[in-house]
Amino acid sequence: METSDNATPSTEATPAPTGIAAQDWATASADPNxxxxxxxxxxxLAYGELAAFERLAEDAKLAPTLADKAELAKMASAEFHHFEQLRDRLAAIGAEPTEAMDPFxxxxxxxxxxxxxxxxxxxxxxxxVGDSIASDFYREVAARLDSDTRSLVLAVLDDTGHASFAVEKVRAAIEADPRVGGRLALWARRLMGEALSQSQRVVADRDALSTMLVGGVADGFDLAEVGKMFSRITEAHTKRMAALGLAA
Amino acid sequence: METSDNATPSTEATPAPTGIAAQDWATASADPNxxxxxxxxxxxLAYGELAAFERLAEDAKLAPTLADKAELAKMASAEFHHFEQLRDRLAAIGAEPTEAMDPFxxxxxxxxxxxxxxxxxxxxxxxxVGDSIASDFYREVAARLDSDTRSLVLAVLDDTGHASFAVEKVRAAIEADPRVGGRLALWARRLMGEALSQSQRVVADRDALSTMLVGGVADGFDLAEVGKMFSRITEAHTKRMAALGLAA
Incomplete structure (x- = not known):
């Protein structure tokens, strides 16, 4: 996972830490929900990192040069180290990592x-696209988490360097052949559609997670707020696509 | 790359450091050959590690459980860090890493x-099998290298934990179904055959490397010695296969 380097959602709507966001894990976790x-x-997040590792390692095989291959392998390895941090944290709070990942x-x-x-x-x-959207989503959620979980989530969202690498390579390819832009714009739209449809599936399945997202458990999240969050994420996606030379 | 945990080639034939093995890189590298x-x-070695990263990441997809997948991803990541050390060393001695890897x-x-x-x-x-043979080979060669190169080569051959993991899983599978042993024994023979045929191709192509292996540059290597080295490696392979429950 990584930051989007030139278009992040506005954080104006994020309130100063209150409620759970002002608590540490020891206090906040007293609530079983x-x-x-x-x-x-x-x-x-842990399974997302493990899957990202696999995806980047797979993409490394498509790399046109050895230097590009090494760059992708480096990012895959960074994702794996994020996975390790999340797995260790799950174990530290008494959750079985495999069981926690299974539903996703x-x-x-x-x-x-x-x-x-x-x-x-x-x-x-x-x-x-995938990492940027996931990163935007987790950043929004992180603001509502207890301080210990928030630090961890923000740490594993640290830029692995992929964003600027991808932007540079894609822009160069579009400059060299503008038709590539049309094909990749369609591709990005398909990715966004699939991501939304799989997210809905997860939200529908996972009660505790959904309840936290639409309020009731963590602070500041109600349905209207979730709607605004999705708008901010979609808007950031559109800006990123434009920066890439693609119409979203 | 990693150590073979229960069968390493005899080191009796390895002489105490003399000649190049007693020199550091600064001294030894004065000889352009x-x-x-x-x-x-x-x-x-660098491209071997990068290829091992890809292979392990690919194998992670075949893992029967999430825990096995994470274990393979960890090893892949360790191979990548070995690659980084070798690439950085190539750059430090003024070689272009990509050019150095290309011939292999x-x-x-x-x-x-x-x-x-x-x-x-x-x-x-x-x-x-692949890592053990490669590791045996590089350990034999390392004994004839200057002290700085030797330290690096031995460091990247550090066990990534794969050997004991593989041995445990394969033995359990053969115990559960002995017919698996026959199939895997054939597979191991095919691997050894392919490895030898590709090594011959490399040795035939690379003059400097071959000259070092058959003497002339580094100490203690002549054709008879290379023959003995291959015997030791093959013998260690046979012992490892037996430990795995396979006839080599």
Missing amino acids: YRAAVVDLLGA VAALDGFHKQTAPSDWLEGLVKAY | YRAAVVDLLGA VAALDGFHKQTAPSDWLEGLVKAY
């Missing part, structure tokens, strides 16, 4: 299966 | 293409 929601969140395997594998890139550029766009 | 041979060796891409890719595992167990046996 909050605890279950955090285990879900870390499980989803089908949705993430489904997403990757439906969106297997057919070439190097599609792989770069997918990694960039 | 020796320098070229080391660049070849580090290039081959075809042979290593050829090996991996000819020996794509069809399931999880074949992948484990391949990683174990």
Whole structure:
């Protein structure tokens, strides 16, 4: 996972830490619903990192040069170290990492299966779009988490360097052949559609996580707020696509 | 790359450091032939690690459980960090890492293409057999290298934990179904055959490396010695296969 380097959602709507956001894990986890929601969140994030590792390692095979291959392998390795941090944290709070990840395997594998890139550029766009959206989402959620979980989530969202690498390579390819832009714009739209459909599946399945997202457990989240969050994420996506030279 | 945990070649024939083995890089590299041979060796090893990263990441997809998947991803990541050390060393001695690796891409890719595992167990046996043979070979060569290069080569051959993991899983599978042993024994023989044929290709192509191996540059290596080295490696392979429950 990584930051989007030139278009992040506005954080104006994020309130100063109050309620759970002002608490540490020891205090916040006394609420079993909050605890279950955090285990879900870390499980989803952990499997996301493991799947990202696999995807980047797979993309490395499509790399046109040895230097590009090494660059992708480096990012894959960074994702794996994020996975380790999340798995260790799950174990530290007494959750079985594999059990915590299991509920998210089908949705993430489904997403990757439906969106297997057919070439190097599609792989770069997918990694960039997918990681940016996931990163925006987790940043929004992080603001509502207890301080300990928030620090961890923000740490594993640290830029692995993929964003600027992908932007540079994709822009160069579009400059060299503008028709590539049309194909990749369609591809990015398909990725966004698949990501939304798999997210809905996860939200529908996971009660604790959904309850946290629409309020009731963590602070400041109600349905209207979730709607605004999705608007901010979609808007940031559109800006990123424009920066890439693609119409979203 | 990793150590073989229960069968290493005898080191009786290894002489105490003399000649180049008693020198550091600054002294030894004054000989341009020796320098070229080391660049070849580090290039081959670096691309071997990058290819091992890809292979392990690929095998992770075949893992029967999430825990097995995470274990393979961890090993892949360790191979990548070995690659980084070798690439950085090549750069530090003024060699272009990509150029140093290029001559070995075809042979290593050829090996991996000819020996794509069809399931999880074949992948484990391949990683174990391939890494053990490579590790035995580099350890033999390391004893003849200057002290700085030797330290690096031995460091990247550090056990990534794959050997004991593979041995445990393969033995359990053979105990559960002895017919698996016959299939895997054939597979291991095919791997050894492919590895030898690709090594011959590399040795035939790379003058500096071959000259170092058969004496003339580094100490203690002549054709008879190379023959003995291959015997030791083959013998260690046979012992490892027996430990795994396979007839070599």
